[in-house]
Amino acid sequence: MSGFHGSILPATKREKMASRAVQLSFVVALGGLWYFATNHWGVNPLLLPKPQLVFVELADILRSGEFWPDLVLTLSELGAAFAISLSLGLIIGFLVSLSPALVKVFEPLIAAVYAVPIILFLPLYVLFFGLGAPSKIALGATISFFPIVLNTIAGFISVEKVYVTAARSMGASPTMLVRYVLVPGAFPVILTGLRMGFTVALFSIIGSETIASLAGLGHRIVHLAEAMEMARMFAYIVFVIGIAATLNQLVSWLEKKGTSWR
Amino acid sequence: MAMTGPRPILSFMQKHPRWSQLLTLGLFFLAWEIAARFFVDKMFLSPPSRVYGEIGRVFGTKGVPDALWLTLFELSIAFAISVVIGLVIGLSVGLGTFARRSFMPIILLLYGIPQITILPLFILYFGIGAPSKIAFGVTHGMFPIILTIVAGVQNLKPVLMTSARSMGASRWHILRYVIFPHMIPSFFAGLRLGMTGVLLGVLLAELYVSTAGIGHFTSMFTQSFDPTRLLGLISVLAVMAIALNEMVRRAETHFSRWKS
Numbered sequence: 001m002s003g004f005h006g007s008i009l010p011a012t013k014r015e016k017m018a019s020r021a022v023q024l025s026f027v028v029a030l031g032g033l034w035y036f037a038t039n040h041w042g043v044n045p046l047l048l049p050k051p052q053l054v055f056v057e058l059a060d061i062l063r064s065g066e067f068w069p070d071l072v073l074t075l076s077e078l079g080a081a082f083a084i085s086l087s088l089g090l091i092i093g094f095l096v097s098l099s100p101a102l103v104k105v106f107e108p109l110i111a112a113v114y115a116v117p118i119i120l121f122l123p124l125y126v127l128f129f130g131l132g133a134p135s136k137i138a139l140g141a142t143i144s145f146f147p148i149v150l151n152t153i154a155g156f157i158s159v160e161k162v163y164v165t166a167a168r169s170m171g172a173s174p175t176m177l178v179r180y181v182l183v184p185g186a187f188p189v190i191l192t193g194l195r196m197g198f199t200v201a202l203f204s205i206i207g208s209e210t211i212a213s214l215a216g217l218g219h220r221i222v223h224l225a226e227a228m229e230m231a232r233m234f235a236y237i238v239f240v241i242g243i244a245a246t247l248n249q250l251v252s253w254l255e256k257k258g259t260s261w262r
Numbered sequence: 263m264a265m266t267g268p269r270p271i272l273s274f275m276q277k278h279p280r281w282s283q284l285l286t287l288g289l290f291f292l293a294w295e296i297a298a299r300f301f302v303d304k305m306f307l308s309p310p311s312r313v314y315g316e317i318g319r320v321f322g323t324k325g326v327p328d329a330l331w332l333t334l335f336e337l338s339i340a341f342a343i344s345v346v347i348g349l350v351i352g353l354s355v356g357l358g359t360f361a362r363r364s365f366m367p368i369i370l371l372l373y374g375i376p377q378i379t380i381l382p383l384f385i386l387y388f389g390i391g392a393p394s395k396i397a398f399g400v401t402h403g404m405f406p407i408i409l410t411i412v413a414g415v416q417n418l419k420p421v422l423m424t425s426a427r428s429m430g431a432s433r434w435h436i437l438r439y440v441i442f443p444h445m446i447p448s449f450f451a452g453l454r455l456g457m458t459g460v461l462l463g464v465l466l467a468e469l470y471v472s473t474a475g476i477g478h479f480t481s482m483f484t485q486s487f488d489p490t491r492l493l494g495l496i497s498v499l500a501v502m503a504i505a506l507n508e509m510v511r512r513a514e515t516h517f518s519r520w521k522s
Contacts, residue, residue, distance in 0.1 A: 015360065022364035047387065101275035105282040115507050116500050117461045122469060123480035123492060128306055207378040211470050212481070218378065225382035237379045244376045 049231035057235035067217075067239060074205060074217045077133050081140030081201050086194065089145050093152025093190075100157075107153055114146040122208050131214050140205040144197035151193020155186030188259045195255045199248060206240065217243070308490040313497065320494035329475045330498060333468055336392050337506065340399030341460045347400065348407025348456060349449075356412035357441070366412065373405040377463075381470055390474050395467040402463030406455035414448025415441065450514035457510045461503050 031051065037043045038050040061067055096102045122139050129135040159182055167181045209218025217240050224233035275282045291310050298309035321327055355365045381398060388394035418441065426440050468476040476499065483492035 015363070019360065019364040023368060026365075026368060099272050099275075101272040101279075104279045105275045105286065108279075109283050109286060115458075115504065117458075117465050117503050119462060119465050119469065120496050120499055120503075123484055124489075124496060127484045127487070127489060127492060203376050203378060206376055207466060210378055210381055211466070211477075212472075221379055222382050225386060233382070237383075240379045241375055245374065248374065 046228055046230060049234055053231040054234040054238070057232045058238055061232070061235055061239060067220075067236075070215060070217045070220050071243070073133065073215050074209065077136045077205050077216065078140065078202055080133075080137045081205060082144060082198055084137070084141040085144040085148055085197055085201065088141075089148030089193070089197065090152055090190070093149040094156060096149075097153050097156035103153060103157060107150070110146065110149060110153075114150070118143045118146075119204070119207065122211060125208075126212050131212055133216075136205050136208045136213065136216070139208045140201040143204045144201035147196040147200065148190075148193045151196070152186070152190050155189030155193070156182055158189060159185035191255050191258050195251050198251050202244060202247060206244075304489075305487040306489055308493055310493075313490055313493045316490050317494045317498075320491050320498065323479065323491065326479055326495065329479060330502070332392060333395075333464065333476055333499070334502060336395045336399060336464050336468075337460060337502075339392075340396045340403060340464055341457060341506075343396065343400045344403030344407055344456050344460055345453065347404045348411060348452065351404070352408040352411025352452075353415070355408070356415035362412065362416070369405070369408060373409070377401055378466065381467060384467065385471060390471045394471075395464050395475075398467040399460040399463035402466075403456040403460035406459050407452040410448045410452030410455060411445065414445045414452075417448070418444050447514075447518040450510075450517050454507070454510045454514050457506055461506065465499070465503075 034048070034051050038045065038048055096106045118139070121142060122135070125135040125138045129138055163181050163185065164177065167177050172180070205216075206218040209216035210222055211218075213219040217236070221233055221236050221240065224230075224236060294307075295309045295311060298304075298307045298312075351369075355361050355369065377398075384394045384398045388397050422440055422444070423436065426436050431439070465476075469480060471477045472481045476495070479495055480492065483489075483495065
């Protein structure tokens with residue numbers, strides 16, 4: 001704990017190496033613990049499968065391609081949910097931002113509803129739409145609507161009034177105002193909302209598949225858990241985490257690309 | 263003068279935002295009431311008046327009050343544990359530069375994992391009772407607390423530390439009189455985010471387990487097409503969540519006053 005007093009000096013090369021070493025040994029220790037606990041210390045394989053078995057199962061899942069139907073279903077649910085929340089969020093956010101009075105009334109209202117855990121709507125949506133894809137799409141769309149609409153409002157009202165006045169005084173039409181002043185000005189904040197919305201939509205769709213569904217990646221994991229096929233279940237968990245990480249990476253990259261042109 | 267456009271409405275909103283919000287909510291409930299009474303099948307939607315009027319039937323269902331109390335208990339315990347773990351890990355990682363540089367990437371990596379994928383594991387390890395729900399709530403609640411505490415400690419101006427040290431403050435004195443007071447706003451912001459996480463984790467686990475607790479009743483009411491009781495139960499849970507959120511938010515504004 002030599003750095004207790006919060007050094008403000010940038011990290012030296014040696015310190016960076018030491019940090020990397022700590023991280024690496026943490027991962028190795030965790031892996032080693034898993035290996036020895038399951039292979040030598042007799043941990044019940046129904047609670048924790050052997051890592052090498054998980055690896056074999058993962059290879060089998062990838063080779064056989066049996067994940068495709070579940071993956072395609074989950075991703076199309078995600079696509080549909082995000083399309084709905086994106087269009088509704090952008091349109092409603094833009095309309096609300098048109099007048100300070102509307103912002104004053106509706107922004108706190110929307111933020112207050114967002115404070116309720118929206119996962120509570122899932123039983124309702126299952127009642128309305130059944131156990132299939134529509135209830136997942138509805139939940140994903142509802143949850144991701146909020147960050148998108150709130151960031152859209154925040155983005156448009158953050159555009160400095162000077163620019164709007166200047167554009168108007170130079171004779172810009174309302175369409176030109178939106179196209180050349182408001183949208184470019186609000187874009188970075190809106191993009192952040194879209195990224196947040198995408199991530200929560202992904203998590204909530206996998207979540208609702210886990211809680212009540214007929215198919216999809218979340219359902220597959222539950223199915224394997226109930227069948228006590230632990231190694232294959234762990235392999236699917238690794239697979240889903242990999243998919244989620246890839247998608248999040250992709251969206252962050254798009255966000256960076258979308259803001260870098262400015 | 264019927265065609266005056268939206269101007270009068272907007273100026274009313276500008277002058278009376280509270281009233282406008284109440285009116286909006288009123289319109290929403292009115293639309294729901296009309297839709298449920300005249301347009302939507304009774305098997306799927308109940309009017310709000312009926313949900314409110316028959317809320318006693320929800321509490322009268324055998325086992326529902328117990329399940330609600332148990333959920334409240336799980337939420338409190340999970341929140342308390344998240345705060346303790348968050349403080350311990352947040353301070354020990356945040357206070358050391360080396361510890362922060364080494365362990366923050368690991369914490370961020372773990373936080374990025376969609377934890378919902380391992381929910382079935384929690385049930386297998388901890389059973390269908392309260393422990394699994396508390397554990398799942400803790401894993402959702404502790405990360406935001408850790409992150410805000412680390413961020414709060416990091417924001418500490420080095421000049422404060424240096425001057426405290428130059429005046430001969432011991433480690434304990436620095437912790438007690440410099441770090442802790444400085445941390446309070448971010449600590450309470452962390453508590454608020456932690457509460458959101460705990461609510462999500464506990465409710466996810468409650469809904470997942472359909473053989474006991476809240477999840478049992480939501481699936482029972484869904485399968486028997488009883489929207490009145492389903493909406494009633496969900497409303498009670500929503501009120502519980504709003505009350506807990508509001509408590510933490512009040513504490514945050516109360517204890518962060520001195521900074522502004």
